[in-house]
Amino acid sequence: MIIGVPKEIKKNECRVSMVPAGVESLVRAGHQVLIEHNAGLASGIMDVDYETVGGEILERPEFIYSQSEMIVKIKEPQPSEYSFLKKDQIVFTYFHFAASRELTQSMLERKITALAYETLQTEQGELPCLTPMSEVAGRMAVHEGAKYLEEPMKGRGILLAGVPGVYPAEVTIIGAGVVGSNACKMAAGLGANVRVLDINLNRLRHLEEIMPPNVHTLMSNSHNIRESVLKADLVISSVLVRGAKAPCVIDRHLISQMKKGAVIVDVAIDQGGSLETSRPTTHDDPVYLIDGVVHYCVTNMPGAVARTSTYALTNATFPYILKVANDGFKKWARDSHEIRTALNMTEGHLTIKEVAETFDMPYKKYA
Numbered sequence: 542m543i544i545g546v547p548k549e550i551k552k553n554e555c556r557v558s559m560v561p562a563g564v565e566s567l568v569r570a571g572h573q574v575l576i577e578h579n580a581g582l583a584s585g586i587m588d589v590d591y592e593t594v595g596g597e598i599l600e601r602p603e604f605i606y607s608q609s610e611m612i613v614k615i616k617e618p619q620p621s622e623y624s625f626l627k628k629d630q631i632v633f634t635y636f637h638f639a640a641s642r643e644l645t646q647s648m649l650e651r652k653i654t655a656l657a658y659e660t661l662q663t664e665q666g667e668l669p670c671l672t673p674m675s676e677v678a679g680r681m682a683v684h685e686g687a688k689y690l691e692e693p694m695k696g697r698g699i700l701l702a703g704v705p706g707v708y709p710a711e712v713t714i715i716g717a718g719v720v721g722s723n724a725c726k727m728a729a730g731l732g733a734n735v736r737v738l739d740i741n742l743n744r745l746r747h748l749e750e751i752m753p754p755n756v757h758t759l760m761s762n763s764h765n766i767r768e769s770v771l772k773a774d775l776v777i778s779s780v781l782v783r784g785a786k787a788p789c790v791i792d793r794h795l796i797s798q799m800k801k802g803a804v805i806v807d808v809a810i811d812q813g814g815s816l817e818t819s820r821p822t823t824h825d826d827p828v829y830l831i832d833g834v835v836h837y838c839v840t841n842m843p844g845a846v847a848r849t850s851t852y853a854l855t856n857a858t859f860p861y862i863l864k865v866a867n868d869g870f871k872k873w874a875r876d877s878h879e880i881r882t883a884l885n886m887t888e889g890h891l892t893i894k895e896v897a898e899t900f901d902m903p904y905k906k907y908a
Contacts (some may be wrong), residue, residue, distance in 0.1 A: 542866045543573045547602045548580040553824035555847035556854065558613045558634070561590045563859045568595035572866050575605050584851040586733030605632075610727075613862055615854070616841060617644055628652040631870050633862060634852035635659055637816070638885055638896045639786040640813040645891070645900060654870055654887040658858060659811075660784045661883035668783065669879075670861070672719050673853040675808075677843040679723025679779065681808040683731065685818040685842075686712075686775040687803045689828055689835050691735045696835055699774050702732035702748030709733045709755075713773035715766060715790055715815070717744040717758075720779035720808050728775075729756045736769045770795055776805045778815045782800035784885075786813040793817045793831075802831035874907060881907065 544567060545723045546559045546682060557580050559881075564574045571602035578588060588598045599605055606612060606625035614634035618626060626632065629652065636657040638645045648655055668675075683701070690710065692698035702707030712728045714721045717739035728735045729752055738761035739745055745758040759765045770776055780787055787809035796805075796818055809815040810822075818831045822839045828837050843850035861880065864873050873880035885893045890905040897904035 543608055543610050543871075544576065544862070544866055545605040545856060546574065546576045546580055546596075547605045547612065547614060547622070548577040549615050549844075550602075550619050550621065550705035551841060551844075554616055554844040555600060555617045556844055556851045556856070557581040557584045557586060557847075558615050559862075560584075560586060560852060560855050561594050561596070563855055563862070564591050564596040566859070566863060570863065570867060573597065575599050575883045577602055577605050578611070584847040584891075586851075593660055597806045611862075611865060613858075614856050615696075617641075618648070620647075620892075621649050623651065626651040629654060631865065633658070633858070633865070633883075635811070635886060637811045638893070639784060640811060641751075641902050643885050645886075645896060645902070649886060649889050649891065652889040655885040656861075656865070656870075656883040656887045657784075657893075658883070659862065661879050661886060662783065662877050668719075670854070670857050670883075672849065673857050674721035675848060677719040677781075677850050677853060678808050679777075680727050681779045681842050681846065682720070682724045682779075682808055683712075683727035683775075685827070685837055685839075686777060686804050686806050687731070689837060690715070690774060691804075694828070694835070695802065695830060696804055699754075700763060701728070701775070710774040711772050712736070712777070713769040713776045714738070714777045714779065715761065715769075716779035716781065717741065717748055718779060718781060719758045721777070722741060722748060724777045724779065724808075725752060725756055728777075729753050731859050736763055736773075738769060744903060767795060768792060769808050771798060773799075774800065774803055776803065776807065777808065779808045780815045781809065781812065782895070787815040788901050789815060789817050791816045796834050797832040799834050800830070802835065804835040804837065805839045808842070810840050814838060 611631040633656040660735040687701040690696035701710045714734045735756045892907040
């Protein structure tokens with residue numbers, strides 16, 4: 542199979558979807574790997590690193606797309622890339638279709654085979670290709686929240702950890718999954734007073750056992766969310782419904798009652814956001830204020846730490862890329878639970894129910 546690795550063009554996206562070790566394994570398995578010039582540069586990977594292990598460097602993205610049977614990316618195709626895509630071409634990336642009807646409709650019109658990292662699921666219910674970036678985003682959420690609590694950043698002027706004789710910041714984390722638990726670990730380690738909410742009592746029990754005494758677990762319901770958000774200096778929202786748009790857990794009225802200068806980091810923005818007031822931002826312009834509350838809603842948080850994120854992500858994604866390359870999409874869609882759950886569309890049909898329901902579009906189960 543011919544596998545293409547284009548350079549990411551989404552704003553501030555510095556990751557690359559394939560590292561030299563992956564290229565070497567694919568070439569040894571008999572495949573051809575085409576990499577766009579300087580695709581790995583922002584992640585510290587030079588063109589010569591790919592060429593040394595058998596990769597071929599091409600100058601322009603259209604050359605990559607026109608020759609490749611499978612495109613491996615990090616972020617969803619951008620509008621300028623739509624015309625490069627061709628019928629039945631496999632595209633393996635983070636799509637987050639539920640956040641964009643325009644993207645969904647455009648990919649259906651191109652009749653690509655869309656395999657989405659974020660919906661790929663094991664039989665045990667784990668999301669292995671989402672997990673490493675959720676780990677990064679959870680840890681980054683605390684770093685970014687702490688920074689924007691500073692007075693020059695329009696925050697409340699609070700040090701997350703406090704100092705002797707001064708109470709630390711109040712941190713509320715909604716969702717105790719991978720993002721939430723990593724955020725909890727970081728905030729607790731810095732000495733903040735942390736509340737973490739989830740609908741899963743087993744997750745809360747687990748955190749209660751492993752976290753220090755400055756972490757307090759609460760069942761997630763409208764009352765506890767409201768009380769915790771109003772007390773918070775920093776709120777990190779990390780709710781996730783696989784494949785579907787994130788539920789709104791904080792409405793405009795509640796935000797208007799929050800402390801002025803409080804910070805909200807909406808990690809769920811990739812899936813449409815979990816605040817009524819959320820809108821996507823970039824690393825160049827990451828925050829905005831509504832009712833005096835700082836909103837941080839960057840859609841590709843891990844892209845800012847590409848040298849960590851690239852390797853963390855490709856450790857998880859490469860085994861599935863190799864499977865599809867070796868035996869083709871159709872075999873693995875039939876034989877592999879993971880690849881079946883990664884399949885979001887093929888032949889112009891949506892094959893993931895959650896996205897179809899989000900946009901009230903036709904759904905066709907892949908047989």
